[in-house]
Amino acid sequence: MARVVALNLPKSYFRPSLTPHGLSNTLLDDGKQQDFFVAGFGSFVDKTVLPYVNTAPSKWQHPCPHLNETCQSAFSYQHVLTLTDNASEFESRVSQQRISGNMDPAEGGFDAIMQAVTCKEQIGWRNVTKLLVFTSDGTFHMAGDGKLGGVYMPNDGRCHLDARGLYTKSHLYDYPSVAHLAEVLSESNIQAIFAVTGPRLSMYEELSRLIPKSVVGELMEDSSNVVQLIADAYSSLSSTVNLVHSSDLAPGIAIAYDSYCGDSETSGRTQGGECLGVRVNQQVEFSVRIKATTCLPGPQKVVLRVLGVGEEVHIEVATLCDCQCGDTQPYAPHCSGGRGNLTCGICSCQEGHAGRLCECKPEELVDAEAACRDANDTGPVCSGKGQCVCGKCQCNAQASGPLCKCDDAGCERHNGQLCGGNGQCKCGNCECHENYTGSACQCSLETSGCTQEGVVCSGHGHCACNRCHCDAGWFDSHCSRCADCQTPCEEHRNCAECRAFGTGLLWETCSASCNQTVNVVPASATDERWCQTKAEDGSLLIYLIERDKEGAITLTVNGKEGNTTKKTFKLVLSSVLGLVLFGLFLIIVYRIVLEIYDRREFKRFEKERKHAKWNEVNNPLYRSATTTVINPKYNGD
Template sequence: MRIPRMRFNQRMCLILCVSSLLLLLHLEPALCQNSSYCEGAPTCGECISLDPACAWCAQEGYSSSGAPRCNVLSNHTDAGCQDISNPEGSYTIIQEDPLGDAGSSPINKTVQVSPQIIDLTLRPGETQSVTLNIRPAEDYPLDLYFVMDLSYSMSDDLKNLRTLGGVLARELLKLSSDVTMGFGSFVDKVTLPFIFSNQDLLKLVCDTCDPGFGFRNNLPLSANLDKFSEKLLSATYSSSNTAPEGGLDGIMQIAVCKEKIGWREGARHFLVYSSDSSFHVAGDASLGQIFSPNDGECHLDPTSNEYSKANEQDFPSIGHLNEKIALANIYPIFAVLDTVVPVYTKLSKLIKGSTVGVLAADSNNIVGIIKNQYKAITSRIELVDTAPDGITVYYTAHCGPGDTQPGVSLCTGLSLGDIVSFDLEITATACFDDVSTQSFTVKPVGFEETLTITVEVLCSCDCENEQVSGSDICEGNGALVCGECECNPGWFGQDCQCSGDTGSDDVSQCTGPDSVTVCSGRGECLCGQCQCFPRQDVEEIVSGPFCQCDNFSCDRFEGELCGGSQRGKCVCDEKTWTSKCQCKKGYTGNACQCPDTNDSCMASTGLICNGFGDCVCGVCQCDPEESFRGPSCEECGICVGDCGLYRECVLCKVFDEGRLSPEECDKCGMIITVEKTLVLYNNTLVCETLLPNNCTVKYFYETLSNGTVHVHVQKETECQRRGGAGVSAVNVAIGIIIAILLIGLLIVLLLRLYIWYLDKKEWAEFEKERSKAKWDTSTNPIYKPSTTKHTNPMYGKTVLMHVEKPEKGE
């Protein structure tokens, strides 16, 4: 009987669906049993350190069943293990005072960071998520220390600042009701070639200048703001020989001399640095025969309040200075002339929390700079941490409703009193050396309040502390630890049943299937088992049933075995009994040389290799046919601006065109706004690109204060704005080809017509000449007779001759 086609298809579909379901159910356990990453760990501690998915079976006699003791949890459960060691991480909040100002807080104290203390327990490779809430307090106490370059070139600025002291104090009181102000000054090291140490020489250069000095604390921070104005009025300038000044010496002393400067706890610390010149850095002091490095300690003389080690220690390095500024919770504001702004802008990028303001030639805008920079600094929150090696912190910023930024630890554009939060994903990548617990802090730049996180990394099992010495299971020759025997010296075997004195003439059990060498030549056959020779270096281990495996013959990356301890380690693969790299989470490859994600290839646009290349082993291989190069294929030497970076995202997001797939298009990380008409700013670079229909798209981009790129795209293409539909490049090419063919045919036709005209003209002339010819056809015109006849024309005619008569006398 013929089965109807539709019914047959339905039956086949049902059969296929059921078969697929049964196949998946059959394969799922096998997939779950892919535990090669866990297998091979000899102890419980090493097992749980491999990966959070690895667990240890401590049940006695379990290894005799052939199942590895280190395996994934589901495999142990399926195998019926009754004693599984699988410690899990934990998260405990120790202190969590709520956010609030001193008057509104339940503890009557200003709280800007919550929680304050957290304890974490992690296994290597495990991640715990912590949420940190931050609220910059309103009307928070303010400490402002003003340090000024008093070299001779700043004399005009000093005159103006003397009159602005009172104005500055009044403006700061508008920002906070609790203000302290201090004043310091610097010049340079008092030795050649920086400053003339001889006063007579100094007077020759500048007879009105005071003796030079390194740094002087003219006025510690004080709530008496009138004193600040008085100190400014009494300040005098000096002279130096070099254009860079010793300002970094002064900043270092301001940061480390907390008590002498007067920095208060529970206050925002601002340092205003004013200069018209660049600065000396570490190493410059060698010009003055000063070679001792800066020790980062306070050396303010109690009598003169001057830096007493100016001529004994080198200038501080920028990294050292950044560390001390962070510890003192100081916000530096560099108010400098426009000629040195580029130098201080680079310095600001290296010092967390610092900003740069352009100082007028006479410093009359210093009050405005301080107010503007204060608002700019308090409108941003940036987190920093002191996580030790073996701990990584990944940030996700929640700066406002709908404003979530993965991988970002900065929020900007805030107002005092706004609450922001950050998700911290804390991962233990390795065990700590010699200790199991370490603490570190996470804090906003410039804040005194911190989140303290104590992390315990689990690298050992509880059962390892419960060993049974002289266990009967171990024949009395070893200790039972986590279900396995640890044999006493001289004993070996699964149950410690063999000793060094036990011999065997039969070495067949000690020879591998593909070898004729007993114990691979790296051991001795005792009691029917290979006893591998120990290495002189205790860290190198020879193992395997035939001593064919070791932990030092794996591939190397950058000269280190398996890329180093942070990437992986060399283990014995119990399936193949060969040495191979066991990579840690985050790495892959035969030498753990490659990251297992494409994060290192991610461009600023959110695309892998910017959409112009492929990520191979964590490195971008840029498309050779494109103009983009660099680590993430973002550098274009022939491009104008960054138009090319955002071209593909604009095409796919707005016009559904371009080379990006829908998945890649979704990863475009910039904000794209479609506008009817582009509203351009000053010096805005307008980008243009073509659609496949040859229509022009216009757009421009800007970088927001939080680092996000905002692209503005004109809604209508140039074709639409002109009312045309646009002509595709293919149609243009076809039209050109047809036009060339038509022109060629026309030329050939014209040539043929011209030749025909010439032929016709010549034929007409020929016919005309032929019609005029009169030929005598009776005689051959070219015949010549053999005789010649001459006729006398006068023959037969009478000739009359007239003779004249001569004259007489002739």
């Protein structure tokens, strides 16, 4: 099961960017993806010091003044969601993210990758195939760029996430270098997928060449192709096999590789530990030569592993620099059980034995490698799938034949299993178990899945691979239905009615037309197996159809109920009358309650009116219509 961490870039207000909401919706809308991976999420901007982000208080709070969206303050990297298979939680957490902004075109993606790789517990990495999906539409800062912001200390390659998932040491440690990222990704068996927009594609392709087991894909502006991009990238990564060794080799140890990649793009034996274009179930072989150029102070450990695979081979290397060559061990067990004497670490074989460990006869060593190849063949011995020992091929586990030419793991698969799990792969062909056939043993010779009531495919098809293949016009799993056919209930209705009650369309020719056995039983409880159809007189006919092994049909009739039309009419009429009467009842009750309420209110009003006490008060707003004016000059004359 693949594990994916999606690292999404918030917007910078100097350019349009990716939408994390759209990416999450597209990624998790693919139901098939949800079956084979879990996903986590983190986001990044850049170091939180000048000149990468604007630290002025107003700009720090609102780093995107030219956008109509509300931005969050800048941060270096924040881990948002630990790996989970809960698609709705993933979508919810991603949809809650807000964009942010920085000042320069480059961003702090390398800091984000370093924290996502090294913080194993916080991210939730497990020992499975691990993918890190890095999405961006910008360039990246790398080691040395931190000096512009006064950050001089080299990146320490450690986890520095706080309880909120924020990277807290971005202002102390410089950006990691490309080589540092390649080292931590390789050591953690994490394969990187750089999903970037078109203008940045060439830059990230150059970066990918420096990071083993990484690929680059072009991401659409709306992230609509993210699922296909990840699928293509994973296919490319899984078809490449890289064998590497630990980076902390002791001085004096040199390692060289030869690879035989079979039928892949790098077929033939080549130098180096890489095979390209490897197919599913294809076997590749690596020959590793470990050489000590000086005497080692003690045993040294060498670790070999395939990038992207959580398995390792540990080798202990020691040098024998002080050999007691004077002491000879006769008939040493080391020399094939006593076929020679061990002197100074080398077997001195007895007469009649030869080889490095005295495991061969002298005549077997005459042109031994030629015996392990086809005539005039200069390719690898034993077809590259085994070792030539004493002129004979000793094949690897998944190869067979005198020259190991047979691939016992290259057969067809069915339902994800070699030979469908119903056979053995021999030299590229499936040898099927009993009752199975087909190129991948996918076809069962049994007929139990085609038989119903003793009849194969209801007589309307043929059985192949334990499945019915119906004749034209017939369908369902047992070819028992057709578009223009009567149902079994319709087919036997007339016979059930005429044989049981002497009525219906066939009552005159019932004996000649109907050969079924009919049993009439008292009315009883029925289930979904019983047919319920309308008889000619409108009554309900209830009966059960049974077929024995010989194909004879028995009809068990459970009586007839009265005319269903009349019953339906009575039921509808009674329902309508009930509704009308109930409605009238509600109206009458409502009017009675309303009348009682009105009467009480009127009585209360009359009582208050009788007890009212009225006082005569002049209106303060009243003005008399007559105005008297006295002339001060008038003396009464």
